[in-house]
Amino acid sequence: MAEVRPVGIVLVSHSAAVASAVAELARGLAGVGAEVPVAPAGGTADGGLGTSAELIAEAAAAVDRGAGVAVLTDLGSAVLTVKALLAEGDELPEGTRLVDAPFVEGAVAAVVTASTGADLAAVAAAASEAYTYRKE
Amino acid sequence: MLDADFFRRWMTATAASVEREADRLTALDSPIGDADHGSNLHRGFTAVRSVLEKEAPDTPGGVLVLAGRQLISTVGGASGPLYGTLLRRTGKALGDAAEVSDTDLASALRTGxxxxxxxxGAAPGDKTMIDALVPAVDALDRSFAAARTAAEEGALATTPLQARKGRASYLGERSIGHQDPGATSAALLVAALADTAEVSRG
Structure with missing residues (x-):
């Protein structure tokens, strides 16, 4: 059986602490043995609040195993920067996709789904599906 | 006709203007934004100025594509991808021509x-940079000076509007009564274009 190449996950937040904590949370909830490459891209390159195109490109390259990369973002410049990088054509690995999903719940759904060996479309669908989870 | 040097001077003039007005842009961004618009754009256009000195692209399109890419890389706020996309798409629309006409620029800027x-996702009236850029592009068919006036009037006209995009939109009615910082910086970009055209034509 051919080895299943996992989808990579990039988590983009205005805050480095939020991005890495959500990555840790999603990995933790995905369970032991889940071999999903997850990389946070939080804050600006100098450690402030904001979005860094450079950190996003580095994170996407780091998690790319050839099966596509799902990018989840918080808001504002995080969304716009990823969209602008995707429009550029050569800044992010082939098969990189911005996923329309809530940041925390979507990240957990994406990592858990990716850990089953699901493809990019299934990972993206699971993350978007998290929007339908109601809390009251 | 407008050559690569004209476009480099436009970007340099914008960098100087943003540097001069950075504190005012940040002050406008304080009541309705996160008080970083001036410093973000200052960092971005300073980087644009230095990359254009270093690489010196030889076409108008090349200058704007490089400037746009630099803004996306260096600004760190929403204005980076927005202004970056504006310049890059305008530059791509200009293609590889060594010189472009005023009409070519007007049409490319509309694409941008x-x-x-x-x-x-912003439309006119949402209290964004679009409120300065759309009237400017419409007026650019007449003259650079008309575009400058239209952009400045468009920026001033954002004051009574309620924000419908970005962080300011969370403030609802409290965003009314403040001039939009993005429309204000967009007017600086257009004014720098008009200044550059005036200087080169005497």
């Missing part, structure tokens, strides 16, 4: 503004 609207 439409790309910004598609990226951010």
């Amino acid at each position: 503004v439409e790309a910004v609207m598609a990226l951010g």
Whole structure:
């Protein structure tokens, strides 16, 4: 059986602490043995609040195993920067996709789904599906 | 006709103007934003100025594509991808020509503004940079000076509007009564274009 190449996950937040904590949370909830490459891209390159195109490109390259990369973002410049990088054509690995999903719940759904060996479309669908989870 | 040097001078003039007005842009961004618009754009256009000195692209399109890419890389706020997309798409629309006409520029800039609207989802009246850019592009068919006036009037006209995009939109009615910082910086970009055209034509 051919080895299943996992989808990579990039988590983009205005805050480095939020991005890495959500990555840790999603990995933790995905369970032991889940071999999903997850990389946070939080804050600006100098450690402030904001979005860094450079950190996003580095994170996407780091998690790319050839099966596509799902990018989840918080808001504002995080969304716009990823969209602008995707429009550029050569800044992010082939098969990189911005996923329309809530940041925390979507990240957990994406990592858990990716850990089953699901493809990019299934990972993206699971993350978007998290929007339908109601809390009251 | 407008050559690569004209476009480099436009970007340099914008960098100087943003540097001069950075504190005012940040002050406008304080009541309705996160008080970083001036410093973000200052960092971005300073980087644009230095990359253009270093690489010196030899076509108008090349200058704007490089400037746009630099803004996306260095600004760190929403204005980076928005202005970056504006310049890059305008530059791509200009293609590889060594010189372009005023009409070519007006048409390319319209393509760039439409790309910004598609990226951010803003329409005229949402209290954004679009409120300065759309009237400027419309007026550019008449003259550079008319475009400058239209952009400045468009920026001033954002004051009574309620924000419908970005962080300011969370403030609802409290965003009314403040001039939009993005429309204000967009007017600086257009004013720098008009200044550059005036200098080169005497």
